[in-house]
Amino acid sequence: MQFTESVRTCFSQYASFGGRASRPEFWWWALFCLIATLVLGVISDKLSAAFSLATLLPYIAVTTRRLHDTDRSGWWQLLFFLPVIGWLVMLYWLVQPSENTVRY
Numbered sequence: 001m002q003f004t005e006s007v008r009t010c011f012s013q014y015a016s017f018g019g020r021a022s023r024p025e026f027w028w029w030a031l032f033c034l035i036a037t038l039v040l041g042v043i044s045d046k047l048s049a050a051f052s053l054a055t056l057l058p059y060i061a062v063t064t065r066r067l068h069d070t071d072r073s074g075w076w077q078l079l080f081f082l083p084v085i086g087w088l089v090m091l092y093w094l095v096q097p098s099e100n101t102v103r104y
Helices: 003-012 023-043 045-054 056-069 074-081 085-094
Strands: none
Touching: 003 023, 003 056, 023 045, 023 056, 045 056, 056 074, 056 085, 074 085
């Protein structure tokens, strides 16, 4: 999956928490959000904050779908609230290859 296709998919599935998201789809989306936030931050902090707020729901949705792809529940995202340990566990899960089982 290419960069533009990933971004388009995440915007078209803005609040879709069902299904799966491949590694490229998730990581291209994360890169898009990071670069856009940094560029908009140079222009205006308020514009950057508005963009981050607008992309928060699709970011949560694509992360849920990515966790589904690794055969985990989307609720595991709550680990992001645990500093360092939670972030490392989530990073480890988000870089893992897809599972072949279909539960979601």
